[in-house]
Amino acid sequence: MKFHEEEEEEDMLTDEQMVEIAENTLVKIAEALINSKASLRQIYQKSIIVEELQDGSIELLTPFHFLEGLKTLPNLEFTEIEVACLMNVLAKP
Numbered sequence: 001m002k003f004h005e006e007e008e009e010e011d012m013l014t015d016e017q018m019v020e021i022a023e024n025t026l027v028k029i030a031e032a033l034i035n036s037k038a039s040l041r042q043i044y045q046k047s048i049i050v051e052e053l054q055d056g057s058i059e060l061l062t063p064f065h066f067l068e069g070l071k072t073l074p075n076l077e078f079t080e081i082e083v084a085c086l087m088n089v090l091a092k093p
Contacts, residue, residue: 013085022089025082032073043069063087 033040047065051058067083070076
């Protein structure tokens with residue numbers, strides 16, 4: 001995974017544009033997963049944090065480990081704006 005700089009500032013994007021960029025970035029990730037024949041579980045197995053709740057448990061992944069896992073996928077390149085939009089959209093409740 002490589003990051004490329006872009007001149008466009010994140011602050012200049014509307015929410016709709018940010019979501020669209022994030023969606024396109026997720027499609028790129030999905031295509032890279034399919035092409036590499038890897039699963040999310042395979043990529044993130046060592047990074048998953050299991051949180052026990054009253055009703056069961058959930059598996060969590062830190063933003064850092066999310067990005068690090070993507071680096072293991074071949075031929076996957078992002079611009080800085082793609083990463084910023086993806087992380088902003090994923091961080092919203």
